[in-house]
Amino acid sequence: xxxxxxxxxxxxxxxxxxxxxxxxxxxxxxxxxxxxxxxxxxxxxxxxxxxxxxxxxxxxxxxxxxxxxxxxxxxxxxxxxxxxxxxxxxxxxxxxxxxxxxxxxxxxxxxxx
Amino acid sequence: xxxxxxxxxxxxxxxxxxxxxxxxxxxxxxxxxxxxxxxxxxxxxxxxxxxxxxxxxxxxxxxxxxxxxxxxxxxxxxxxxxxxxxxxxxxxxxxxxxxxxxxxxxxxxxxxxxx
Numbered sequence: 001x002x003x004x005x006x007x008x009x010x011x012x013x014x015x016x017x018x019x020x021x022x023x024x025x026x027x028x029x030x031x032x033x034x035x036x037x038x039x040x041x042x043x044x045x046x047x048x049x050x051x052x053x054x055x056x057x058x059x060x061x062x063x064x065x066x067x068x069x070x071x072x073x074x075x076x077x078x079x080x081x082x083x084x085x086x087x088x089x090x091x092x093x094x095x096x097x098x099x100x101x102x103x104x105x106x107x108x109x110x111x112x113x
Numbered sequence: 114x115x116x117x118x119x120x121x122x123x124x125x126x127x128x129x130x131x132x133x134x135x136x137x138x139x140x141x142x143x144x145x146x147x148x149x150x151x152x153x154x155x156x157x158x159x160x161x162x163x164x165x166x167x168x169x170x171x172x173x174x175x176x177x178x179x180x181x182x183x184x185x186x187x188x189x190x191x192x193x194x195x196x197x198x199x200x201x202x203x204x205x206x207x208x209x210x211x212x213x214x215x216x217x218x219x220x221x222x223x224x225x226x227x228x
Contacts, residue, residue, distance in 0.1 A: 004155075030214060031214065031215070033216065033217075035217075035219075040201075040222070040224075041221055041222065042117075042119075042203055042205075042219035042220050042221045042222050043156075043203065043205075043217070043219045044219070045216045045217060045218070048215065048216060088155060088156070090217075092214035100146050100158050100161050100171065100214070101214060101217060102158075103148075103155040103156040103157075104155050105153065105154055105155040106155060
């Protein structure tokens, strides 16, 4: 079953603008992660935020987590053409169970030069 | 250079044929996973293994089989029982033990198509 759902499904912005994408999930989590996937490639881990954290930064990335709303957002500042990719959120969602992460369907981000 | 290697990059299956996708890692990770990705969809878990000689079914295990005879290797066989095998298959690993839901490292994927 799908745990995380990203919104929007697709996003097109101009280079230099900020990109924001959201993720909603259904059950309690220990952590939430964001991954990037370039077309036809594997996923690359971007950032992990734990359930007791509200905000985390990594370079041009900022992730927020609101456990009361069961939602997270990923902000990419000063976007570049190389940021064009699909972005997925992933949750454990099973109280630390050992059966892997559950991924959403992703947001396809296009950065126009 | 540490990482996860999947091969082949492209694979074609004939009707009634079993095919095996390779996944090798040199990260010394205990846990390994197989995910299936369909166009416009998220990843769905097929099988996972936390330790050598042990593995568990994921959400969509029917029509697939795996083995974990070595720590470094976790091959996936797509059997003839899988009626809709066309998809992008991703292998992943992480440290395992108390970190099974932490950061995953992914291979570059295998695109399987039916002839």
